[in-house]
Amino acid sequence: MTTLTETKCACPKCSCMVSLDTAIMANDKPYCSRACADGHPEGSTGCKKSGCGCG
Numbered sequence: 001m002t003t004l005t006e007t008k009c010a011c012p013k014c015s016c017m018v019s020l021d022t023a024i025m026a027n028d029k030p031y032c033s034r035a036c037a038d039g040h041p042e043g044s045t046g047c048k049k050s051g052c053g054c055g
Contacts, residue, residue, distance in 0.1 A: 014047060
């Protein structure tokens with residue numbers, strides 16, 4: 001049996017992979033950053049990870 005330890009951030013605009021051990025959980029979904037978990041409210045920036053265009 002395989003155990004999943006990493007998955008794509010649940011933010012639809014984000015391309016980051018996130019460890020389930022360190023993910024920020026919101027609505028039972030894993031996110032790579034607080035900005036992604038909060039849905040990128042007006043004025044917020046993206047996750048700030050290199051190469052990601054979310055936010």
